[in-house]
Amino acid sequence: MLELNGDTLKFTFPEIHPDAELTITFVRTLRIPDDDKTYPLPPGLGTFPLQHVDDHRERVPAKWLDHGGVMLPMYQAEALWIKFSSKNIPKRRTRYPFAVKIGTGKISAITGDEWVKVMTEDDYCVVPEQPWIDGYAVDDDQVRQFVAAPLGAGFTAEEQLTGKADHGGIQIEVYPMDFLTFDKKFPKIKPREVKTSGGVTRGGGFAAPGVYASTLCLSDSMENERGVSAEMGIGAGGKMKQEIFKDPHGMEVWQRSQRARCFVHLANSMAWEAITQKKAPTTPVTASVYTRQGYPWFDYYDESQEALGGTDKLKGLKSIMELGFQKGMPMLPENESVDPSDQVFVIKGTVGEVRVGAW
Amino acid sequence: MSKFGDHIRARRTALGAESPQYGLRKVASRAGISPTYLSHLESGKTKPPSEEVIEALARELGENLDVLMALAGKISPRLVEIISKRPELFASVIEQFADLADHAIVRVVREVRDGEW
Numbered sequence: 001m002l003e004l005n006g007d008t009l010k011f012t013f014p015e016i017h018p019d020a021e022l023t024i025t026f027v028r029t030l031r032i033p034d035d036d037k038t039y040p041l042p043p044g045l046g047t048f049p050l051q052h053v054d055d056h057r058e059r060v061p062a063k064w065l066d067h068g069g070v071m072l073p074m075y076q077a078e079a080l081w082i083k084f085s086s087k088n089i090p091k092r093r094t095r096y097p098f099a100v101k102i103g104t105g106k107i108s109a110i111t112g113d114e115w116v117k118v119m120t121e122d123d124y125c126v127v128p129e130q131p132w133i134d135g136y137a138v139d140d141d142q143v144r145q146f147v148a149a150p151l152g153a154g155f156t157a158e159e160q161l162t163g164k165a166d167h168g169g170i171q172i173e174v175y176p177m178d179f180l181t182f183d184k185k186f187p188k189i190k191p192r193e194v195k196t197s198g199g200v201t202r203g204g205g206f207a208a209p210g211v212y213a214s215t216l217c218l219s220d221s222m223e224n225e226r227g228v229s230a231e232m233g234i235g236a237g238g239k240m241k242q243e244i245f246k247d248p249h250g251m252e253v254w255q256r257s258q259r260a261r262c263f264v265h266l267a268n269s270m271a272w273e274a275i276t277q278k279k280a281p282t283t284p285v286t287a288s289v290y291t292r293q294g295y296p297w298f299d300y301y302d303e304s305q306e307a308l309g310g311t312d313k314l315k316g317l318k319s320i321m322e323l324g325f326q327k328g329m330p331m332l333p334e335n336e337s338v339d340p341s342d343q344v345f346v347i348k349g350t351v352g353e354v355r356v357g358a359w
Numbered sequence: 360m361s362k363f364g365d366h367i368r369a370r371r372t373a374l375g376a377e378s379p380q381y382g383l384r385k386v387a388s389r390a391g392i393s394p395t396y397l398s399h400l401e402s403g404k405t406k407p408p409s410e411e412v413i414e415a416l417a418r419e420l421g422e423n424l425d426v427l428m429a430l431a432g433k434i435s436p437r438l439v440e441i442i443s444k445r446p447e448l449f450a451s452v453i454e455q456f457a458d459l460a461d462h463a464i465v466r467v468v469r470e471v472r473d474g475e476w
Contacts, residue, residue, distance in 0.1 A: 001470055004469070068476075260473075
């Protein structure tokens with residue numbers, strides 16, 4: 001079952017386990033520069049608002065109603081990351097495990113293949129091992145950041161890999177672990193051994209004035225001159241260090257009959273305001289302003305996990321910057337390189353620790 | 360004795376049984392109030408606090424803000440906004456539910472509709 005809880009997608013599977021609960025949020029962040037460097041993880045700067053497409057039947061494109069699901073507003077060239085959080089179950093010293101497929105424009109962000117309605121080997125990530133995903137898996141320890149581009153102008157991963165602009169948006173499909181496997185892998189422990197786990201956090205709390213400066217997007221007039229639709233898709237931005245971890249459990253543990261899925265539509269921020277009569281959030285700060293202020297960047301590592309390699313399709317994915325250069329259309333303003341190496345906050349993966357009860 | 364205070368204390372002690380992070384002092388400090396004030400709130404020696412404090416307590420104790428506000432005799436701004444959009448409809452809905460037993464009121468869960476794609 002999927003509910004929208006404020007700005008959070010809440011997937012629950014009460015028929016499998018009362019605590020089989022996964023929440024997903026779309027996190028606002030700065031766009032990392034697209035240059036020859038590999039950046040650490042940028043911060044979280046709040047969540048994107050989400051709304052049911054059904055609540056705006058008269059104003060959204062008919063195709064969105066066919067898809068169902070939700071929508072969120074993005075500025076052109078704005079970046080996002082996707083945060084996964086599954087419910088902590090102290091009595092079993094784990095968070096409920098889920099497999100999650102992620103696509104943009106119905107292209108898998110993990111394999112680059114076209115979306116299929118089933119789970120296939122290594123085309124998904126596993127929660128709680130994977131706390132977030134920031135982009136397309138282009139190497140075993142690198143992703144290219146998810147960055148919004150108008151659908152139809154040729155900059156999205158979908159258009160690059162399929163030659164069409166049919167879908168746009170972000171697709172999510174969630175599979176819970178089968179209960180019998182869960183019960184065997186994570187048996188109940190004695191109450192005196194129960195410890196609560198803090199989960200992993202990244203960013204937030206330091207959003208000082210000025211962090212939400214409105215300096216990022218292309219002017220809307222440029223967009224209108226090109227006659228591009230109000231609908232956004234996702235393309236590839238700069239490189240950052242992030243691993244997409246391989247499934248440590250094996251494909252057979254996932255309850256494939258009980259999946260739940262959601263189509264997340266991306267409305268250009270101007271269109272969002274016309275559709276919902278509500279202001280879209282202002283654009284986040286640029287990487288250079290943020291870094292100059294001395295705010296934290298992040299690095300996440302978990303030695304106990306093996307990373308997926310990144311497929312040839314995604315390795316060959318051209319970034320929005322590169323495509324813009326080829327087309328003679330400068331797509332990413334404010335792409336100044338930054339050096340955040342002295343302000344990287346290291347987060348060690350906590351999954352293994354929770355399991356062995358080391359804290 | 361206050362419903363608000365009893366509720367806060369019950370919730371805090373229940374969490375405290377699982378983690379040392381829910382002692383009076385620790386919760387008060389995270390919520391930005393003094394331990395004495397929290398103790399008085401819990402025992403009903405003082406009036407329910409400001410919305411800001413209720414919000415902080417809801418956050419620290421993982422409680423529903425609307426519920427804590429109602430226990431403190433207030434209506435959360437979010438609920439006010441919802442009701443004021445369709446005041447007649449919600450007034451009649453709330454009146455209809457006023458005397459029903461808890462088990463007769465089922466929470467309405469709205470699912471995100473999935474379509475064809």
